[in-house]
Amino acid sequence: MSHINRLHTRANVMLLSSILCILSLPAAAKQGDLKQELKIASVSQSADIKNNQIVFNGPVTIVQGTININADELRAFTPENSTSKRLIATGSPATFSQELDDGQIGTASADEISYDLATTTLTLTGNAKLDQSGSQVTGNRIKYNINAQELIAESTGKGPDRVITIIQPENFQDETAPKQQLPEIPVNKQIKP
Structure with a gap:
């Protein structure tokens, strides 16, 4: 592999690493x-230097700290002079998980997990x-837009989907807040005639 090819491959791996960092689930990721x-780790990989793409064929496992991604195929695109740098993991399903600071595990899964860096x-x-x-x-x-923290979920609109x-309950109740008490209702005293 030539020196230029190694540099392109290294740049693609560095892009993949930075994408994984950004993919960290939004709530207090490690x-x-x-x-x-x-x-x-993959069965095979191929780099298309001309088109700035690396394809890992699987099963593919990506590990960085507590981040784990499992997929049948992982494609990392880094087109020159473009803002459409992307990572696409496909599988049945492709999965993403990461341990959060509180020890909980956040997960995502789908047939395709795509991340647009731009x-x-x-x-x-x-x-x-x-x-x-x-x-x-x-x-x-x-x-899910990570910077804007906006989530849109959609169904196919067909059948029961x-x-x-x-x-x-523990995710929307604040246990440290004082319990709200109902105000006392004054009892009317009956006045005798």
Whole structure:
């Protein structure tokens, strides 16, 4: 492999590493993960230097700290002079997980997990599911903009397919807040005539 090819491959791996860092689930992801080595295990890999693309064929396992991605195929695109740098993991399903600072595990799974670096948008397509601290969102497609913290979940609109959101009680109740008491209702004293 020529020196230029090694540089392109190294640049693609560095892009993949930075994408994994950004993919970290939004709620208190382990900060130490971003400083860990990135290990990609696959059956085979190919680099298309001309088109700035690396394809890992699987099963593919990516580990960086507590971040784990499992897929049948992983493609990393880095087109020159473009803002459409992307990482696409496909599988039955492709999965993403990371330990959060509180020890909980956040997970995502879908037939395709796509991340657009320019827009910081994570898109889960086909049997999409996000799960964090027992609360989850499922649908055909889930799109999450990490910077804007905007989530859109959609169904196919056919048959019984629906977007389902499950929120665990401990995730929306603040146990440290004082319990609200009902105001006392004054009892009218009866006055005798």
